[in-house]
Amino acid sequence: AARIDVLLEDWVAPLLEGFAEVDRTVAVRRKSKSSRLQVARQLRAENYDVVYNLHGGSTAALLARATGAPHRVGYSDYAYASLHNHAAPPSSELWGREQTHSAEQQLALLGWTGVPVTDRPATRLAVTPGAASRVAQRLHDAGVDDGDAFALVHPAAAFDTKTWAAENFARVVEHLAARGIGAVAVAAPGESRIIEDVRAHSRAPLVSFTDLSLPELTALAARSALFVGNDSGVAHIAAAVRVPQVVVFGSSNVAHWRPWAQAPSEVVREEMPCAPCPGYTCAEFDAPECIRRVPIERVTAAIERVLSKAVTSDR
Numbered sequence: 001a002a003r004i005d006v007l008l009e010d011w012v013a014p015l016l017e018g019f020a021e022v023d024r025t026v027a028v029r030r031k032s033k034s035s036r037l038q039v040a041r042q043l044r045a046e047n048y049d050v051v052y053n054l055h056g057g058s059t060a061a062l063l064a065r066a067t068g069a070p071h072r073v074g075y076s077d078y079a080y081a082s083l084h085n086h087a088a089p090p091s092s093e094l095w096g097r098e099q100t101h102s103a104e105q106q107l108a109l110l111g112w113t114g115v116p117v118t119d120r121p122a123t124r125l126a127v128t129p130g131a132a133s134r135v136a137q138r139l140h141d142a143g144v145d146d147g148d149a150f151a152l153v154h155p156a157a158a159f160d161t162k163t164w165a166a167e168n169f170a171r172v173v174e175h176l177a178a179r180g181i182g183a184v185a186v187a188a189p190g191e192s193r194i195i196e197d198v199r200a201h202s203r204a205p206l207v208s209f210t211d212l213s214l215p216e217l218t219a220l221a222a223r224s225a226l227f228v229g230n231d232s233g234v235a236h237i238a239a240a241v242r243v244p245q246v247v248v249f250g251s252s253n254v255a256h257w258r259p260w261a262q263a264p265s266e267v268v269r270e271e272m273p274c275a276p277c278p279g280y281t282c283a284e285f286d287a288p289e290c291i292r293r294v295p296i297e298r299v300t301a302a303i304e305r306v307l308s309k310a311v312t313s314d315r
Contacts, residue, residue, distance in 0.1 A: 007043070007063060010035075015214045015237075018126035028063070040066035050113075053084060054106050073113055088112040103260040122262045125240040127222045131215035135223060138216075139184070142207045150182035150207075152221055152238060154229030155198050156191040161251035161279040161288040162231045166197035168296050172228055175300045177204035181225060186212060186234065226307065228299070235259045244310040246302045250291030251279030264309035266302040270294050 003023045006016060010027040026042065029035035036059065043066055053064045053074035061080035064072050074084035081087055091100045091108035094117075100108070103123065111117040136146070144150060155169040173183040185195045185208040192210045199206045212220060218237055221227065227238035227245035235247045239259035247259060249269040253276035258267050269275075270293040274284045282288040 005046070005048075007039070007060075012214065015125065015218070017131075017215045018128040019124075020126070028059075036063065039063060043067045052109055052113075053078065054109060071113075073109060075109065086113070099255045101258070101260065102256050105256075122242075123236070123240040123260045125218050125237060127219045127241065128215050131213070131219040132222075135212075135216050135219040138209065139207075139220075139223070142184075144182060144184065144207060148182060149180070149225045150184050151176050151226040151228050152224035152234075152243070153183050153185040153198075153206075154187070154227070154232055154234040155185060156187040156194045157230035157232050159251070159279045159281075161277070161282055161291055163194075163250075164230055164248045164291055164294060164299075166194055167201045168294075168299070169198045169228075170201035171296045172299060172303070173198065173202045173206055174204045175303065176226075176228075182207065184208070184220065184224065186210070186217060186220065226303070226310075228303065231257065239263070239265070244306045246299060246306055248291070248294055248299060250288055250294075251275055251277050251282075264306045264313060266306055268294055268299050268302050 004021065005024045005026055006022050007026045007028065009030045011030060013025045013027040016022050016025050026039060028039045040063055043063060048067050048069040050071040051064045051067050051069040053060050056075065056078045058079050061074065061078060061083045065083035071086060072084040073086040073088060074081060076087035076089060088109055091105040092098050094108040094111050095104055107117040107120065153169060153173065155166055157163040176183050183206050185198060185206055187195050187210050189210050195208045195210065218241060221238040221243055222241040224243055227235060227243050229235055229247060231247055231249045231252050235245060236259050238245050239261040242263045244263045245259060245261060245265045247267050249267050254267050254269060259265060270290055272290045275290050
């Protein structure tokens with residue numbers, strides 16, 4: 001059997017804890033030259049047969065080259081593509097269409113080398129017993145017991161162009177409460193103000209956590225009945241544990257970045273002539289209208305449809 005190691009940045013490495021198909025994770029510290037040099041020496045000593053560069057950035061290309069692997073696979077349009085000795089054509093050639101999802105883009109690199117990928121497997125994450133136990137205790141301490149249904153709400157995002165208003169999420173929390181579903185909001189430690197804004201505008205109770213590890217966040221998502229949130233990494237975590245979801249999109253390319261979901265899911269967005277865009281700032285308006293114009297009614301309607309489909313699929 002093949003041995004599979006995964007190289008990734010240290011902050012995201014815990015996401016693969018308990019994932020049986022990965023033999024080992026190799027973590028590199030973000031923006032640390034000393035860590036890169038140390039990892040480069042470590043990788044060189046492993047004598048890998050083949051390396052797939054699924055990232056495409058300069059650091060990934062340099063570390064792929066540092067392995068000395070006889071087969072180093074990357075896309076022909078990557079930065080420092082010459083550091084690979086197998087240059088794949090665009091993913092659109094494998095799938096036969098111009099627009100591809102990010103998951104399909106990753107799969108196509110393997111498919112080009114002969115790995116069977118055309119079944120487009122679902123994303124998966126493992127829930128570790130330790131993380132599940134800690135989350136269950138945190139929920140219990142917050143008044144959420146095993147039989148209580150709740151939605152995981154994520155009102156934060158990387159950019160303003162992806163951040164639906166806190167007042168809107170407050171209305172969603174109230175809508176969920178009216179049908180007997182609680183709300184548990186999550187955010188990073190530096191994003192707690194967003195959750196407090198949601199709480200301040202909501203007449204319904206809101207449980208919140210801003211200090212969960214990635215394994216704990218995965219366990220919390222797996223425990224939830226529904227995910228409602230912005231276009232973010234948390235939405236992809238929820239998809240990987242097959243949670244029904246409603247995701248509000250702003251500037252991003254939906255076809256490429258929507259969660260790779262198997263459970264019932266919907267993306268809610270407004271059609272804009274300027275979208276998609278990189279999203280770092282809004283170049284067309286004083287404020288990002290793509291996300292501001294998404295009405296509450298469309299999101300709550302999507303919630304009802306997704307919950308209805310989830311009940312049907314469980315039968």
